[in-house]
Amino acid sequence: xxxxxxxxxxxxxxxxxxxxxxxxxxxxxxxxxxxxxxxxxxxxxxxxxxxxxxxxxxxxxxxxxxxxxxxxxxxxxxxxxxxxxxxxxxxxxxxxxxxxxxxxxxxxxxxxxxxxxxxxxxxxxxxxxxxxxxxxxxxxxxxxxxxxxxxxxxxxxxxxxxxxxxxxxxxxxxxxxxxxxxxxxxxxxxxxxxxxxxxxxxxxxxxxxxxxxxxxxxxxxxxxxxxxxxxxxxxxxxxxxxxxxxxxxxxxxxxxxxxxxxxxxxxxxxxxxxxxxxxxxxxxxxxxxxxxxxxx
Numbered sequence: 001x002x003x004x005x006x007x008x009x010x011x012x013x014x015x016x017x018x019x020x021x022x023x024x025x026x027x028x029x030x031x032x033x034x035x036x037x038x039x040x041x042x043x044x045x046x047x048x049x050x051x052x053x054x055x056x057x058x059x060x061x062x063x064x065x066x067x068x069x070x071x072x073x074x075x076x077x078x079x080x081x082x083x084x085x086x087x088x089x090x091x092x093x094x095x096x097x098x099x100x101x102x103x104x105x106x107x108x109x110x111x112x113x114x115x116x117x118x119x120x121x122x123x124x125x126x127x128x129x130x131x132x133x134x135x136x137x138x139x140x141x142x143x144x145x146x147x148x149x150x151x152x153x154x155x156x157x158x159x160x161x162x163x164x165x166x167x168x169x170x171x172x173x174x175x176x177x178x179x180x181x182x183x184x185x186x187x188x189x190x191x192x193x194x195x196x197x198x199x200x201x202x203x204x205x206x207x208x209x210x211x212x213x214x215x216x217x218x219x220x221x222x223x224x225x226x227x228x229x230x231x232x233x234x235x236x237x238x239x240x241x242x243x244x245x246x247x248x249x250x251x252x253x254x255x256x257x258x259x260x261x262x263x264x265x266x267x268x269x270x271x272x273x274x275x276x277x278x279x280x281x282x283x284x285x286x287x288x289x290x291x292x293x294x295x296x
Contacts, residue, residue, distance in 0.1 A: 021211050022159070022166070025204050026050050029169045050165050058115050061153065065113045065261060070253045071101035071123045078102075082129065085138055086122060089145050093230055098122045098148060107251040107268070108132070108244045111261035112144040113153055120148045125251070131243055139227060139237030143263055146226035152219045156261060159215050167205045174201035216260035216282045224289055228296050238293040245286035 030046030076083040083100060090097045098112070098120035108128040114120035122144050132140065147153065228234035241264070250268035259266050260282040 021207070022163075025166055025207060026169075029166065029201075029204060033169075033172075046169065053165050061156075062114045062119065062121050065111070065258045066101060066121065066123065068253070068255050068258050069103050069111070069123060071103045074100055074102045079129070081134070082124065082137070082141075085134070085141050086145075089138065089142055089230060093142075093145050093149050095145060095149055096120070098145075100124075102126060102129075103251075103253075105252050106130075107249060107266070108247055109251060109262045109264055109266055110140050110144055111258070111263065112147040113156075113261060114148070115153065116151070117148050120153070122148075127247070128244075131247075132240055135231075135233060135236035136240035136243065138231055139233070139235075139240045140263060142227035142230040143223045143237055144227075146223040146230060147219070150219075150222060150226060152223065155215065155219065159211075159260075163205075163209060170201040170204045174198055213260075213282055217284045219260075220263075220283055220289070221292070224293060225296075228293055234293040234296045238290045241286050241290050241293075245290075 026046055027043070030043040033046065034040050034042040074082075079100070079102065086100055087097050095117050098114065098117075099122070101121055101123040103109075103123055103125045105125040106127040107125055108131055110122070110124040110128055112120060112122050122141065124140070128140065129137070224237060227237055231237070244264045248268050251266040254266040262283075264286065265283050
């Protein structure tokens with residue numbers, strides 16, 4: 001019989017399988033580039049540069065995310081109850097107390113970031129604090145603490161950096177094949193690689209984005225399950241998600257760069273993305289998440 005733990009293990013395996021898809025796309029782009037210009041060094045550059053970008057993103061991802069979200073650090077005196085909940089759940093989860101930030105925004109939302117559990121940050125909006133009761137707020141914070149415990153921030157950072165790198169590389173590839181690759185037509189296979197390069201440069205960003213969205217959804221399901229285990233009260237998070245889902249307006253300072261970090265879609269539940277289905281959403285449907293939580 002499937003349990004919460006087996007679902008966690010399954011989601012983790014699927015996430016790392018999807019992550020390997022990113023590396024395949026990066027290597028494929030580098031290989032096509034190297035064939036067009038008959039220079040194998042380009043392939044090595046693609047791999048090395050993608051790793052370097054991951055390292056930079058790993059060290060500075062929290063500062064970038066907090067800046068984009070316009071979050072500010074707060075003191076215990078300002079938000080006493082919030083501090084107590086974060087500290088208590090940290091003790092329960094066996095995690096250091098993360099730094100606490102608040103976003104001045106009426107939309108109810110929250111996210112966790114940071115390179116590891118010792119440098120983690122939990123950020124919540126003032127809108128979330130204004131509409132949640134204690135058990136609901138505990139459910140949301142437990143969800144975010146679960147992201148920290150599950151080391152989701154590292155995975156999320158790698159995903160964002162690789163998507164950006166693939167998009168930039170694809171743009172470079174299509175420009176080079178159209179405007180600079182014709183000089184290789186007289187070489188064996190030059191024309192074929194030009195065609196492959198153009199097709200790959202168009203498809204690569206689309207595939208990378210779909211992988212990013214799939215990984216984000218897997219992370220949310222896993223954090224829901226782990227958060228329910230942490231509080232031993234799945235109804236708290238389920239009720240909180242229902243309240244968040246009823247708020248249809250987008251956040252004031254939303255960004256696609258960090259949208260996947262939030263507990264719910266920062267662009268609002270009435271956005272076009274919801275109307276065309278879950279495929280292009282960074283988050284699974286709230287109704288489905290609530291249903292799974294209430295079956296636990």
